[in-house]
Amino acid sequence: MLNESVKNVKGIGEKFAEDLNLMNVYTIEDLLHYLPYKYDVLEILPLSELIHEDKVTIVGRILYEPSLTFYGRKKSRLVLTVDVENVAIKAVMFNRAFAKKQLNAGDTVTLTGKWDAHRLQITVSNYRKGAQEDSTEIQPMYSVKGDITNYRLKKVISQALEDYGDQITEILPESYLTAYKLPSRKDAVEMLHFPQNRVQLKHARRRYIYEEFLLFQLKMQLLRKKHREATEGNAQEYDEEKVNSFIERFPFKLTSAQNSSLEEILIDMRSSYRMNRLLQGDVGSGKTAVAAICLYASLTAGKQGALMVPTEILAEQHYQSLQELFGELANVRLLTGSVKMKERREILTGLEAGEVDLIIGTHALIQDDVLFQDLGLVIVDEQHRFGVEQRRTLRDKGLHPDVLFMTATPIPRTLAITAFGDMDVSQINEMPAGRKKVETLWVKENMFERILNFIIKHVKSGEQAYLISPLIEESDKLDIQNAVDLYHQLVEFFPPEIKVGLMHGRLPADEKDAVMKEYAENKIQVLVSTTVVEVGVNVPNATIMVIYDAERFGLAQLHQLRGRVGRGDKQSYCILIAEPKNDVGKERMSIMTETNNGFELAERDLQLRGPGDFFGRKQSGIPEFKVADMVHDYRALETARNDATYIVNQELLETDDEYRKLRELLATDPDLHTKLD
Numbered sequence: 001m002l003n004e005s006v007k008n009v010k011g012i013g014e015k016f017a018e019d020l021n022l023m024n025v026y027t028i029e030d031l032l033h034y035l036p037y038k039y040d041v042l043e044i045l046p047l048s049e050l051i052h053e054d055k056v057t058i059v060g061r062i063l064y065e066p067s068l069t070f071y072g073r074k075k076s077r078l079v080l081t082v083d084v085e086n087v088a089i090k091a092v093m094f095n096r097a098f099a100k101k102q103l104n105a106g107d108t109v110t111l112t113g114k115w116d117a118h119r120l121q122i123t124v125s126n127y128r129k130g131a132q133e134d135s136t137e138i139q140p141m142y143s144v145k146g147d148i149t150n151y152r153l154k155k156v157i158s159q160a161l162e163d164y165g166d167q168i169t170e171i172l173p174e175s176y177l178t179a180y181k182l183p184s185r186k187d188a189v190e191m192l193h194f195p196q197n198r199v200q201l202k203h204a205r206r207r208y209i210y211e212e213f214l215l216f217q218l219k220m221q222l223l224r225k226k227h228r229e230a231t232e233g234n235a236q237e238y239d240e241e242k243v244n245s246f247i248e249r250f251p252f253k254l255t256s257a258q259n260s261s262l263e264e265i266l267i268d269m270r271s272s273y274r275m276n277r278l279l280q281g282d283v284g285s286g287k288t289a290v291a292a293i294c295l296y297a298s299l300t301a302g303k304q305g306a307l308m309v310p311t312e313i314l315a316e317q318h319y320q321s322l323q324e325l326f327g328e329l330a331n332v333r334l335l336t337g338s339v340k341m342k343e344r345r346e347i348l349t350g351l352e353a354g355e356v357d358l359i360i361g362t363h364a365l366i367q368d369d370v371l372f373q374d375l376g377l378v379i380v381d382e383q384h385r386f387g388v389e390q391r392r393t394l395r396d397k398g399l400h401p402d403v404l405f406m407t408a409t410p411i412p413r414t415l416a417i418t419a420f421g422d423m424d425v426s427q428i429n430e431m432p433a434g435r436k437k438v439e440t441l442w443v444k445e446n447m448f449e450r451i452l453n454f455i456i457k458h459v460k461s462g463e464q465a466y467l468i469s470p471l472i473e474e475s476d477k478l479d480i481q482n483a484v485d486l487y488h489q490l491v492e493f494f495p496p497e498i499k500v501g502l503m504h505g506r507l508p509a510d511e512k513d514a515v516m517k518e519y520a521e522n523k524i525q526v527l528v529s530t531t532v533v534e535v536g537v538n539v540p541n542a543t544i545m546v547i548y549d550a551e552r553f554g555l556a557q558l559h560q561l562r563g564r565v566g567r568g569d570k571q572s573y574c575i576l577i578a579e580p581k582n583d584v585g586k587e588r589m590s591i592m593t594e595t596n597n598g599f600e601l602a603e604r605d606l607q608l609r610g611p612g613d614f615f616g617r618k619q620s621g622i623p624e625f626k627v628a629d630m631v632h633d634y635r636a637l638e639t640a641r642n643d644a645t646y647i648v649n650q651e652l653l654e655t656d657d658e659y660r661k662l663r664e665l666l667a668t669d670p671d672l673h674t675k676l677d
């Protein structure tokens, strides 16, 4: 049986098994699926094509008895002279005294090692008696622990394949193998360990990748379905007429992307399952407008709504604009950490009694003592800061509201369908008409004075500017321009009629507010700030964003910052002051100047960083695949996703015998039993 201990494989003793355990290999099945991390391709080339210091493979005949010399207790040197294409090649093997017995004059050998073209000499890392059959051979390389060597591991895997290989049963329906021309499961495993040629290896990998993706996507789709079934009963019967007249309140027409996202969300809200949806859209694409409409829809269904944002500043800004928008239609309140005792108590009472219709705030919103009368919809801005914990908090209070996550950090499609495979995704991939592209420039620090003059010119014609600096305090070690210094520098430089403001995370909340308010009212024209303005802040009159030490920010963050300008109808500029030390840093700056599209930027960021780092490993929720790579194999990923969706929607797992094996395998996944939130 495949789930027996590896000790049952011939040639694996106690110590060997212990070392295998270090590699997380316990059962025969584990062993069979312990795959090479790479393959060395050994190709026999004519001597004239061998490159000095390359790893090469040659085949030849041993001319004389090899000579063996010892030096030190265990060290030895075996020298062969080999005839290759009638040229005498010297082959040196270190510490393989035992090989002398196997290699005799007249034998043909295949030798792999480092080539010295000047001395016509090879330093052998691998040898084999006889000639390599094909001109190309593929050597699997395993990562090994303890006393295990690549060679010994290959031997026991080969043994295990021989004795147990037939038990590797097919799990994919036959029709899929035919349609995609995939090898069987058993063949694929065998070929991944012992590929005969590149074509075989390619097909084996294709099969394995598809299987990994399909299983993962099936799991995600099943989870999604389970979500839906488990949360029956929160259909929100909103008033369509009222919602339509609410939309009329906006001084603009919704874009068609806004309209279709809105429609998708409203369908979820009206249906009996609980919504679990991600709304993606670039900064300024109009997500907040859509959010407001959904919150209103919830109110017309007799429910309460909550809007949760990451910072107090943002909460206050949303609070103000929503209050304006809703007017007498709703009782809108603000709840943040700085709302004081009496007012706070009054809000809480109002929420529980159902007198407060709509609550805006930070995380403080859904915790501890905050009780709702009937919470219908929670909207969470910047989704990745809202985790499993918060959802559990809501559930523990007996609440199963529809949940909409909004993010202005577009997640590459490849990641969205893996990391968020159990979510529905809506995209606003279009900007409101008339928006001008923010022009982005990357400059060196010595341009600073010219930039300041550029700012003066624009401020004099009524516009405003941001200057962002990464840290607030002097740091000797890191040569960082700090916001306070910068502030003083600018006050000196600018004529007195240009007012400069300073904002950073250490300021008390009311001071931050005051500064932000003055900036919004154009009483301050230039705002020096750390990244606290990063998320959501809206001052349409600001047209210049200067980012100091831009190489210290990630692409997503830079794009967020750039999104603070270009919100009005005037031409806006984003100026990156950066002297990146490495290629990745330079590449980031170039990408910023090349594209304004958040989705494209996210894809390129992903290419630069790799999937694990995209969200930060800790909370990524990104599965680890053995062979598959989400970025490289994204086509296979999309295929698997479509197939999984079809299989789950058609309930094939439950009804069709071809899918029995898949069903059995998925049934062993603990997540599918426990992971509901």
Ligand code: ADP
Residues within 6 Å of the ligand: 252, 253, 254, 255, 258, 281, 282, 283, 284, 285, 286, 287, 288, 289, 290, 408, 432, 433, 536, 538, 567
């Ligand atoms: P986001 O939340 O995606 O960053 P907002 O909803 O804050 O975007 O919208 C950015 C700005 O664009 C706001 O000033 C908003 O009033 C305006 N806006 C939103 N939708 C439209 C539209 N369809 N046409 C014109 N302006 C719009």
Ligand code: MG
Residues within 6 Å of the ligand: 234, 235, 236, 268, 269, 270, 271, 272, 273, 274, 275, 402
């Ligand atoms: Mg619903």
